[in-house]
Structures are given as C-alpha cells and as structure tokens.
Amino acid sequence: MIHRIKNIFINSKKTVDFIVLKNASAPFVDDNFFYVTGLEQGLFEGSCAVLHPDGALDLLVSELEAESARKSTAHLTIYKTKDEFSELLKHLISSNKTIGVNASGLSYHEFNTLTEILPQAVFVDVSDGFFKTRLIKDxxxxxxxxxxxxxxxxxxxxxxxxxxxxxxxxxxxxxxxxxxxxxxxxxxxxxxxxxxxxxxxxxxxxxxxxxxxxxxxxxxxxxxxxxxxxxxxxxxxxxxxxxxxxxxxxxxxxxxxxxxxxxxxxxxxxxxxxxxxxxxxxxxxxxxxxxxxxxxxxxxxxxxxxxxxxxxxxxxxxxxxxxxxxxxxxxxxxxxxxxxxxxxxxxxxxxxxxxxxxxxxxx
Ligand SMILES: [Mn+2]
The missing domain is CATH 3.90.230.10 (Creatinase/methionine aminopeptidase superfamily)
Incomplete structure (x- = not known):
C-alpha cells in the first residue's frame, strides 16, 4: 500500500508532515482506513492510522481489533484505554508538526479529540489527496x-x-x-x-x-x-x-x-x-x-x-x-x-x- 500512501501526499495541494485518520464509531469509520491498509475485514472503530510521506504506516488500534490488524503490513500499536491512546499518539507524532486530516471523513468530535491530544500541531485538510488518489484504481x-x-x-x-x-x-x-x-x-x-x-x-x-x-x-x-x-x-x-x-x-x-x-x-x-x-x-x-x-x-x-x-x-x-x-x-x-x-x-x-x-x- 506504499504507493497509495505516497500518492495521497503527492496529490494533495497542501504540504504536511503526517496524515492522521481517526475513526469514530460505525458508521463514522473512514473508508480511507481500508484504502491505506488494504484490510478486507474488521470494523476498526476508534482506530487511528498515521501516514508518512515515504509510504510508511502506523496503526493504533484497540485490543478488540488487534487480530484483524495483524493482517496488514503496517507497524502496529495496541491501546487499552483512552489515556493510553492519547499517550501513544503523542509518542508517534512530534506535536509541533503540520498534520493532514481527511475533513470529509473525520467527525467534528474526533477532530476535537486530535486537537486536545496534540495542542501544538497545525491541522490541514488533505481530503483532496485522498479523493484524487482513489479515483484511479490500482x-x-x-x-x-x-x-x-x-x-x-x-x-x-x-x-x-x-x-x-x-x-x-x-x-x-x-x-x-x-x-x-x-x-x-x-x-x-x-x-x-x-x-x-x-x-x-x-x-x-x-x-x-x-x-x-x-x-x-x-x-x-x-x-x-x-x-x-x-x-x-x-x-x-x-x-x-x-x-x-x-x-x-x-x-x-x-x-x-x-x-x-x-x-x-x-x-x-x-x-x-x-x-x-x-x-x-x-x-x-x-x-x-x-x-x-x-x-x-x-x-x-x-x-x-x-x-x-x-x-x-x-x-x-x-x-x-x-x-x-x-x-x-x-x-x-x-x-x-x-x-x-x-x-x-x-x-x-x-x-x-x-x-x-x-x-x-x-x-
Ligand atoms: Mn449507481
């Protein structure tokens, strides 16, 4: 899925250090989570994906989804509580960075959660990158x-x-x-x-x-x-x-x-x-x-x-x-x-x- 992730960065008009996808509860789970992981199964409520410009991918998922997530080639981190999730996300992202989000797939509530966890970060909408990349099928x-x-x-x-x-x-x-x-x-x-x-x-x-x-x-x-x-x-x-x-x-x-x-x-x-x-x-x-x-x-x-x-x-x-x-x-x-x-x-x-x-x- 490296080529998909690289293309999302290339196809967005904005320049960002990372892209973060954060799922809420179903049905507010971003399709792009499956696009970047290639996973065929699983619900991934509450899960988070951190995309890197070189195509690398970190997944932050609850224990409930851990088995399903192992089928992806991404680097996997498992969290048990909300506090643990926040600590792990802070650890994955240095907080003073520019972070791309997919505004068309992110609920306002989840966006607020991200801004609370990473108060120093600048958030930018890179939905154009997802949108353009997904139009061309591999x-x-x-x-x-x-x-x-x-x-x-x-x-x-x-x-x-x-x-x-x-x-x-x-x-x-x-x-x-x-x-x-x-x-x-x-x-x-x-x-x-x-x-x-x-x-x-x-x-x-x-x-x-x-x-x-x-x-x-x-x-x-x-x-x-x-x-x-x-x-x-x-x-x-x-x-x-x-x-x-x-x-x-x-x-x-x-x-x-x-x-x-x-x-x-x-x-x-x-x-x-x-x-x-x-x-x-x-x-x-x-x-x-x-x-x-x-x-x-x-x-x-x-x-x-x-x-x-x-x-x-x-x-x-x-x-x-x-x-x-x-x-x-x-x-x-x-x-x-x-x-x-x-x-x-x-x-x-x-x-x-x-x-x-x-x-x-x-x-
Ligand atoms: Mn139709």
Whole structure:
C-alpha cells in the first residue's frame, strides 16, 4: 500500500508532515482506513492510522481489533484505554508538526479529540489527496471490483427464476440479498432496490409491500460488497407483455447507454458524457424525464467520487471505474434504468458487469 500512501501526499495541494485518520464509531469509520491498509475485514472503530510521506504506516488500534490488524503490513500499536491512546499518539507524532486530516471523513468530535491530544500541531485538510488518489484504481482494487461485479451478474441471472405473480417487492429484495451473500458477498453494497409498476418511477425508492401484477415494470438495482469493494448494477424487466410505451422507454434508455459507452475514453470530460446522454434523451418524446446524473465513480464507496455529472470538468483517465446508468421516469406510470460498471481503458472502456441488456418479458 506504499504507493497509495505516497500518492495521497503527492496529490494533495497542501504540504504536511503526517496524515492522521481517526475513526469514530460505525458508521463514522473512514473508508480511507481500508484504502491505506488494504484490510478486507474488521470494523476498526476508534482506530487511528498515521501516514508518512515515504509510504510508511502506523496503526493504533484497540485490543478488540488487534487480530484483524495483524493482517496488514503496517507497524502496529495496541491501546487499552483512552489515556493510553492519547499517550501513544503523542509518542508517534512530534506535536509541533503540520498534520493532514481527511475533513470529509473525520467527525467534528474526533477532530476535537486530535486537537486536545496534540495542542501544538497545525491541522490541514488533505481530503483532496485522498479523493484524487482513489479515483484511479490500482490492480488489487480492479480485481476486487471485478469479483464484486461477477457476484452482481450471477445474482441478476437468478431474478427471472424467483419472479412470480404476487411476489412482493420485499420478498424480491430478500431473494436478491440472499443470492448476493450466498455467492460470497460480505453484504449488499447498499439498500437493494426492487420496485414494481409505478414505484419504478422513483429512482431511490428501495422496496415496499407492493405485489407484482401483470404488465408491471420491475426495476432491480443492487450491488455486492466484497473485500470492502462494491459493484452496482440495474436492470429493468417486464412482467407479462410490454406496451408500446414501455418498449419505447426501454429502447431509448438502452440507446442512451450505448451513446455513453461509445463516447467514454481517456481525455474526455466526465460532464460531456452526461451532456451527450441527456441531450439524446431530450431529443426523444421523453424530454426532461432523465432526472439524475449519468453515473458515479465506484470503489470502496458506492458513490466513490464524482462521475458523469453535468458540472464535472474532470478528465477521464485510464483505470477509473464508474457506473453508466441513464434512466427515464414517468411519474404515475413507471421508470426504466439500465446500469453497468465500466473500467476506463487506454482506447475506451471495459464493461465489468456483463448481464444481458435486451428487454426481457418475464412470465
Ligand atoms: Mn449507481
């Protein structure tokens, strides 16, 4: 993980002597703790990582996490009490230094704790360094995301078999989550979305007690979390026979996604990808019905940084991983979204999720 740590220092506009990550209780545990350690397991509540510009890493963890932490190559120190933690941290850091913190992952309470332990230190926000470094995935990260994508694809393949008239959105979500974990995921990447009929028109509706009836669109959006890395996929199916309007919605979204795939390559601005997709949808009868951005960066977090959003001027680079997920939503009628995960390659992209994308009418 030495290269990751060195790059965080290089990619931050600020110059600092150390970087300190300090976790609170879950869910306020900084993803970057796992980024710099490469650890696949463990919660690491209250733990602290001290990063050095040469790539060295000190971990300060409670006894509870000691066994998990030993799997990392970092220099490990175990603390038993809060006082011991403070003494050990002071010992690791000479107090009159400039210390970088990740302001986007540090609670105000934990920040106050650090300033109390190290009153002479100057604290500087180096979140830009983490953010920039994490956008470009290294080989280990790409392998983990690929494995998470395989589990998501294998789960998508199960859906036609579990669908039947009268099944509830809750039950379908449970089937999806069961499949994800039985195929090796630690957990679903996020709250699984399985919506039917008019509920498919709400992009962030998760699931409720609606029961599947003939003619319903079925929208499934989920991912696998594996070794802390995530996948994210969406397919929209139809139960029964599709109407012309449903077919047209699907065709439009599928075409929009292909337009994005064709345009994605290194050097193109992320925002421009969104513009080609949204202007295509706006040229159809579904004008104004694409109501979110075209995709987001994906990795340790499901929303791992900016993506194909209207204002994003970031240039695409090799080894970024993003989602491509256009959709069309008609309130009171239903919605269609198709989402895949892509790895940016030298000449274009590699599709990491491979589930079939043609419109499927399920019986
Ligand atoms: Mn997504």
């Amino acid at each position: 080989e280990q990260e790409i392998q983990r995301i690929k494995q998470a994508c395989v589990i998501a694809d294998d789960t998508m393949a199960v859906i036609p078999d579990v669908i039947s008239e009268g099944i509830s959105e809750y039950e379908l979500a449970a089937e999806i989550n069961y499949s994800l974990q039985s195929l090796g995921a630690e957990k679903p990447a996020f709250d699984t979305i399985s919506s039917f009929g008019k509920n498919t028109a709400e992009p962030h509706y998760s699931h409720g007690d609606a029961k599947l009836t003939e003619g319903d669109l079925i929208l499934c959006d989920f991912g696998a979390c594996l070794k802390k890395y995530n996948s994210d996929i969406t397919r929209t199916f139809l139960f029964g026979r599709a109407t012309e309007q449903q077919k047209e919605m699907y065709k439009t979204v599928l075409q929009a996604q292909q337009i994005a795939f064709d345009a994605i390559k290194p050097g193109v601005k992320a925002g421009d990808i969104h513009h080609v997709v949204s202007s295509f949808i706006d040229s159809t009868k579904f004008k104004g019905r694409f109501i979110h951005s075209t995709g987001h960066s994906l990795g340790l977090a499901v929303h791992d940084g900016p993506g194909f959003a209207p204002e994003n001027t970031m240039e695409l680079q090799e080894n970024m991983v993003l989602t491509v997920e256009p959709g069309v939503y008609l309130p009171g009628f239903g919605g269609v979204r198709i989402e895949d995960d892509v790895l940016i390659k030298k000449d274009g992209l590699e599709l990491l999720t491979k589930s079939p994308r043609d419109f499927t009418e399920l019986e």
